[in-house]
Amino acid sequence: MPAPRKDSDRYRSMAHYFGALIRDLRDSYEARVGERLTMAELASRAGYSASVIGQIERGEALPETGKRVRALDDALRADGQLTLLWPVVQRLGNHPINDLAAATNRITRGYRENGTCALTGGDDMERRHLLQLASLGLLAQSPIFNTGEHVRQMLERSLGVPSGGSEDHWEAVCADHLRALLNQPPRQALDDLVVDLALLYQQMSVAPADQITRLQRIAAWMSQMHANLLTRLGEYGQALRWWRTARQAADASQDIDMRVWVRGSEAVFGLYSPRSLDSVLTLARSAQSLATERLTPGLLQAVSAEAQTLAVMGKNQEACDSVQRLHDLVERAQLKGRFGWSGDQAFFVSSWVHSFGGDSEAAREARDSTFAQSPCYQNATNVRLHEAISVARSGGHNEALQLVTQVLTDLDPAYRSRMITHTARRVLDTVPLDKRAALPDYRTALNTPIPT
Known part of the structure; x- marks a missing residue:
């Protein structure tokens, strides 16, 4: 998970993060609820003017009371996300992100060194909120808190256990999450994945330069799985942003197989989202162009997406030609197991194409x-x-x-x-x-x- 840019207006402070979350919830409202929600409509439902909503979304203002936050939460159908985050935002909303990060580092360092809080100059309430922000608490991801993950991480630090892990460790972590993605309910799999994304973020923030590229590859894979799960949960707006993050991480890693895998997967999952069929077809063919002649699981994903899209479009002969190409590639490539590509995938695509045809x-x-x-x-x-x-x-x-x-x-x-x-x-x-x-x-x- 990439760190927020220091010069980003979107994340200069907790107020900016809170505003960005409100904007993201409004942007994704149509995909989640089935109807469009404009800024003016949100303002009307929450008892604000559109200009004030604009200021809040830009991080230039905060709601005056918890009651106002609940009204925004209800209007956005946010399921308590805003009210959960509000106590931290209310207390620390105007603090610069970099200062909060430094403060959380002092807290965890104090616990590691002498079992006490090393932060000075703040009251107990502020210490508690800053402690919540530790271990990627800046993003207020509930799985980290609800499972006690932040406590576990601080306990490891107190024991002198080094954070993060080797590339082999992260490969195994990805394999575990892949199995969970295939076999567990999507919400459960997503919550577990968020925790390891937080740990990966921490390791990337302190890793030496010679490790960053390998960790970027892991970040791409985990971000791809995150986007996959968000699509399964119907959170399409968030999924689009995670697909973008996965592409960026894959490109930064310079791993061609990962770059094609992310794009091919995005095309496949585009079939299960509000994206147009034309845009899905473009994604699929773009991934194939990137692969050129390289036999890689991402190429198989891209050809799968192309065949399925053509079938839904009613272009039966073209779809059947793509399916035949897919089976030919599978026979040549022998890629079963890589990135989770399994032997039944080509038959699944055939079932789709011939059913529509x-x-x-x-x-x-x-x-x-x-x-x-x-x-x-x-x-x-x-x-x-x-x-x-x-x-x-x-x-x-x-x-x-x-x-x-x-x-x-x-x-x-x-x-x-x-x-x-x-x-x-x-x-x-x-x-x-x-x-x-x-x-x-x-x-x-x-x-x-x-x-x-």
Whole structure:
């Protein structure tokens, strides 16, 4: 996770961070809630003028009271993010970020050296808030606090345990998070990932120059997984920013495989977001151009995204050509396991393409092959939804909706990611308006919220 730039107006102080968070919540409101929220509308709902909201978002002003913060939190549907952060912002909002970072370093150094707080010149309340800001508390990520992670890190320091780890350590950490991403509910996987992103940030901030490039590669991979999970949770605005961070970290690392992997993955996950199909296709082809002739997992991701996008566009022959190319590349590359690329992925893409293309027999064979490869729950669930698309294409409209309803009902709500519900919505697109008798049950199953 890159450190905030020292000259950035966005993060000069906690007030700037708080304002940026409000702006990000407003920008992502349409993706999260389904309707646009302008600055004027936010102002009206929160009891402010638009000009004051603008000042708050720029970090030039703060809400006057906690009641005002709750009004903003409710208007933005922020689920308590603003109210949780408000006590720290209220106390330390105008302090420069660099001063806060130095103060937290003094606190943790004092605990490490003599078990007492080394900060002077402030009262107990300020010490407590600064202590909360330690270990990347500047970002007020609740998993760090809720799991006691900041306490664990200070305990390690008191024991003289060096922070961070080797590149091999971080490779193993990434592999662990990848397994969690594939098997755990997305919210749980995201919370755990945030903690290690904080640790990586700390190590990058003090690492010698000869280690930075390798850590940037790890930062790219972990940021890619973070964007992946945010997409699964439907937090599309935040996901876009994390995709950008992943690209920047990958480019800084100069690792071509990582650069292509991040871009190919972004194209695949663009299919499960509000992005236009044209923009997803552009992403996929851009990643392929970057790979040139290099056989790398990112190239396979990019070709997968291209094939799936063409299928949704109705360009069946082009989609089938891309699928054939994908299988040829997989056979040549032997890349199973790298970056989490698994053997069932090509069959999953075939299932998608043939389901949209109306080739029910080829779709069924691809589904069977996907299941035979012991896929993660995401793919196992989604290929059942591919079956519903295939059924609808064959004229079984209500049968398709009933199948979707059953698939979603069978799935624990904690695992019901937006990737799954996004595919479920595509099934409805294949059913004519006058053939939707099973629609009420379908809608009930589709709209069950994901636990937070």
